[in-house]
Structure formats: C-alpha cells, structure tokens
Amino acid sequence: MLRRVLKGAGVLAAMLLVAVVALAYTWLPGKVMTSMNHLHPAQPGELPGDAAELHRELFVVDLHCDATLWSRDVLAEDTRGHVDIPRLIAGNVALQGFTAATRIPRSMNIDRTENKWDVLVPLTFFQGWPANTWNSPHARALYQAGLLHKAATASGGRFRLIRTQEDLEAYEAARSKTPKIAAGFLGIEGLHCLEGDLEKVRVLFDAGYRMMAPTHFFDNLIGGSAHGVEKYGLTEFGAAVIEFMEALNITVDLAHASPKVIDDTLAMVTRPVVVSHTGVRGPCDNNRNLTDDQLRAIAATGGVIGIGFWDTAVCGDDVAAIVAAIRHTADVVGIDHVGLGSDWDGATVTPFDAAGTGQLTAGLLAAGFSEAEIRKVMGENVRRVLRANLPPAALIAAEVPLPAA
Numbered sequence: 001m002l003r004r005v006l007k008g009a010g011v012l013a014a015m016l017l018v019a020v021v022a023l024a025y026t027w028l029p030g031k032v033m034t035s036m037n038h039l040h041p042a043q044p045g046e047l048p049g050d051a052a053e054l055h056r057e058l059f060v061v062d063l064h065c066d067a068t069l070w071s072r073d074v075l076a077e078d079t080r081g082h083v084d085i086p087r088l089i090a091g092n093v094a095l096q097g098f099t100a101a102t103r104i105p106r107s108m109n110i111d112r113t114e115n116k117w118d119v120l121v122p123l124t125f126f127q128g129w130p131a132n133t134w135n136s137p138h139a140r141a142l143y144q145a146g147l148l149h150k151a152a153t154a155s156g157g158r159f160r161l162i163r164t165q166e167d168l169e170a171y172e173a174a175r176s177k178t179p180k181i182a183a184g185f186l187g188i189e190g191l192h193c194l195e196g197d198l199e200k201v202r203v204l205f206d207a208g209y210r211m212m213a214p215t216h217f218f219d220n221l222i223g224g225s226a227h228g229v230e231k232y233g234l235t236e237f238g239a240a241v242i243e244f245m246e247a248l249n250i251t252v253d254l255a256h257a258s259p260k261v262i263d264d265t266l267a268m269v270t271r272p273v274v275v276s277h278t279g280v281r282g283p284c285d286n287n288r289n290l291t292d293d294q295l296r297a298i299a300a301t302g303g304v305i306g307i308g309f310w311d312t313a314v315c316g317d318d319v320a321a322i323v324a325a326i327r328h329t330a331d332v333v334g335i336d337h338v339g340l341g342s343d344w345d346g347a348t349v350t351p352f353d354a355a356g357t358g359q360l361t362a363g364l365l366a367a368g369f370s371e372a373e374i375r376k377v378m379g380e381n382v383r384r385v386l387r388a389n390l391p392p393a394a395l396i397a398a399e400v401p402l403p404a405a
C-alpha cells in the first residue's frame, strides 16, 4: 500500500515537473523578453506632416539591435520588444544591424563586470535552442546567424540579408521600386565567441557576419572591456584578430571596448571603424559613453558613431535626449560621422520601437537640423561606411590567408 502511494506521489511529482518545465518553455522567455525590452510609458504623439513626408524619403540604417537573442519569429508583427520585419518596414528602416550577444554575466554593469554566471545558459535552454548552444558562445553566434538566414529565405522577398557590396547595390535598386521591404546585416558583440581560435573569424564571416566588436561586458582574450575588471588593451591575439577582420572586410566595431582597446585598435586599422551603439560624455557622462577625444579619433578613420536610444546612453528617456547626443557628436566631429545605434531589444527601454523611427526625424527637424543633415544621420553615413567596408562578392570565394603569427 505504502509503495503504491509512493509510486503515485512519484508519478504526480514527475507530471508536475513536466508541467513546470513546459510552462517555463512557453511562458518564461516571452516574459523575460517583454520585461527587459519595452517602450517608455510616455509615448511621443502623432508625427507632424513635414516629418512624415521627409521620413518616407530617407534610407534609414540602424547599426545595432539584439533581436536574435529572443526566440521570436522576426517575420511576424509583434507588440513585444522593439524589432521585427513588419515594424522595420512600417518605420521605414531600410537596413538593420542584427548583432549577436553570446555570453552575458549575471552581474553585468557598466563599471566593473566579472566574467561569471552566464545568464545565457538558462535563456538558451528555456528558449529551446539546440543543446550545443547551451554552453558555447561560438555555437550561439552561428545559431543566431541561422535564424536570420532562415527568416530571409522564408520572407518571400520582404527581407534580405546583406553580405556583399553587390547585395547592398541590388537591394537599394529593388527598394527604390518596392519601398515596403527591409534588410539586415549581421554583427557580433564580444569576440570571446572565437573561443581563442583565429580561424573562427573566417567561420563567422562565412556565416554572414560583417561587423564585430572585440569585447562585450567583460575582458576577454582579444582585449579589455570598458566595463571589465582590468580594462586592458588589445592582446597579441586581439591584434591578429583585427588584422584578419580587415583582410576579410569585416567592419571593426568599438562599442564596449576599453579606452586602451580603442587606442590600440585605432593605431592599426586601415578602414573606417564604427561604434555601433553608444552615448557621448558631453551630455551624458558615464563609463558607457565616449569622450570627445575618442569621438575625434573614430571620426578620423572616416567612421561613424551610432547614438543609442536608451537611458544610460543619452541620460534621458525621450526623443530630445537622443537628439541632444546627436547634436553634441555633430558639433565635435561633424555631421558626416553620426549615425543611429538604437540597441533595440538589448534589454533596453526606448521612447519608440522600429515602427516609430519617424519620431527621431521629427525630433531632429524640430531641433533645427537641415534635411541634408537628417539624411546623413538617419542612414547615409552608415551606408557610406558599409559601401566602403563590405566585401565584394569575389572575396567570398577567395581564400584569404590567416595573418602570419
């Protein structure tokens, strides 16, 4: 009798466990995603007519979002988070940078983050990602690239993944005839996902990655993070990685880099670099943001600084705060070196989502920026850098050698 009761209780406990895991699988990831990525409650109003008209004509490029971290179908319109293809099209965003985050320490903070307790272990597990991603940053990067490739294939032409100069040219030509389409390109924040293997730069390039930031929130084998413990410069391995990236026409992204990594990288690069998502210390002085000297050094490469839309980047939660950061950057380095780096879906609260991007055009107009200046900031500057840095299709087939040791 007792055995039967125990057996019954065991079965009940097992069923309960299955129910809890099933609930966690279906409910938890969405709950975490919406709690971390939403809009500021005070929403901007209707778009004024002149702003709406100008915005429709723009080629808008945003350098950075983390949409691939959340298991949502990017082809389906959603009200959760910030980015999906229907919202990019509704907001007239022509080109969106989709960046893979591949390891996130639990104590993540902008001043001193230790590389401990990776929250992506439970997040990948509960989102039902393949088992090889549960503990491998490299596998996570490849999986996220795969999500976008699949979306492009399944989109029926509504969404393209840009990998070459020719892809970008063909897309621009197609979009001038059919504006209701969108495109993306792949980036990575934190080359800890190379797992110490230089050859993996090529593997990630083959997977479509075209922009890479050496570090994310913690110091790694490539160099120190702005938010790391030691914040050291580029390592010898890191210098080889940068050299190989440039040989493969991968854009160097200095978001999250320590000041020493910024200096060391700028001393060796030959192409324009970007900072894909950042704030600037002028209007918003914290450890996440760039000094005026750093802005000048980045602009000197011909590159672009992508201004973020969230509170830590711009010290405010409205469109005016983003406009103030753009104003400061343009005043320091000129209008040709300012772009957008929303950090949508990057555990951020922003004043508008991809569908509401016209709000920024309205804010810039209201602040007195000219139409020509707005075109540059909203996308033409980044397009210029991508045209210069994207590989020609011929390079994809060529065997680019590893840098000499």
Ligand SMILES: [Zn+2]
Residues within 6 Å of the ligand: 189, 255, 256, 277, 346
């Ligand atoms: Zn980031």
